[in-house]
Amino acid sequence: MFDTHTLVLAAKRVSKWDDSFDALTVRWDGEAVNIPTEGDAEWRTNSEEREVIVERTDETNGIKVTVAGLVELNVKVRAIGEDENKVHNYQLPADDAFAHLETQFKFIQASPLVEGVLGKSYRPDYVSPVKLGVPMPMMGGEDKYVTPSLYSPLCNACRFKGQTAASASI
Template sequence: MAYMVKRNFLLHLWAIFGILMIMWLTISVEALPIPFPPKPKKVKCNLIQYIGCYLVWQFCPVQCPSACLMDCATCKPVCSCNYPGAVCQDPRFVGGDGITFYFHGKKNQDFCLVSDGNLHINGHFIGKRNPKMKRDFTWVQSIGILFKNHQFLVGAKRTSKWEENVDHLELSFDGKSIFLPHNGGAKWQSTKGQNVMVTRTSNTNGVTIEVAGNFKVTAVVVPISAEESRIHGYDITDEDCFAHLELSFKFYRLTDKVDGVLGQTYRSNYVSKVKMGVTMPVMGGHHKYVCSHLFASDCAVSQFHGHRMMLGIGSNDSAAEYPVLKCSSGIHGNGVVCKK
């Protein structure tokens, strides 16, 4: 009898202990901080002609929390990487024909994205080599834009730790740095006759550059997040978050001779060369698009002749007036201004 009483007592004791343990674990789990996803970026309409939407702020859609544009006509934010003229991610292009393709290029090289008579755009690729693959993981760190006798630089500064409220943009026009106040809607305009307008799309890391009657580009600096690195196997470390540009181009007067990785897709007779129906349609032939530096127009498919106006001669050296510099930010080439 005594044995049964002792046994029942121990069973009840273990039951009480088990209930207390469950309660303690429940309280401990509830006390842990919940990892919320980063807050989506906000964008607004800066076009005063859209009275009902002018200066209205909206959050980016969940599909593109860090890269969207405000469509002032509908007053809704749209994912900028899904429209023709987009260059995003590991470079993923949306051509003028609406077809999506990838162009990987090679890290630490410059490639011609668009080349026409009076417009030439190069991209500087950064990246990492994956030992399990035969190619580099690459991203567009900066672009060099040539038009008439001018040069415009848009770049992402190299950074180890990403901070959203710190501006990682590098901007210069004809070799001179551009300063913009850190508030959305802030503007910079070139001197009369050059028709260059730069507008911040957010307090930091987002701008549009427009040359009246020629082109408009929206650029956003973004990092490679830990989640992206894990999913795609980028193996990004704390030494470099590989800040890069996500771009959206709009062209106003390209000719049917336009070429370049993206430019050729705007020709009326262009037929896509990428293999359709696959997960990642890739455009090859990078040797045709490689150029010697960010402001060079010497790629094999170059159509640009604006440099003749710049130099006053028929030379192909589009940047002979500008010394070659290499900046600690990782941006380098002719006509680049470095800061101490």
């Protein structure tokens, strides 16, 4: 969520992984977005606030997203492998490849007070509370981030207030 918009990047449920199947879903303000595979292989919008570009980095399952002045991210949909399933004890059923997003973020102007499970790791003074060396490290503190819905800015630690078209300010 940023400005007055919601950009959703998600992985489709996949029974058996196939690299030729595009398991990536992109939605802009609730509408499905088709990212072409030919030509420029990109989708872009110039909203009133800022330009957003979603471009393919692979024929399937890989994109780069640029939200001007805010963030750049690389996203790849991939499946949990057999070894990962065993190591982390996911106990995935045979009919679920557990497609998920592998992400890399580069924030353009993050506040030193950035918050969130991922966000606070971008603070200049961040020290991880995670116990390293365990198969599934947990950070804790999830009570600070519980929200009534996926797109809600309402949580105990949330600083994002969103904007309405009438009160757009940065």
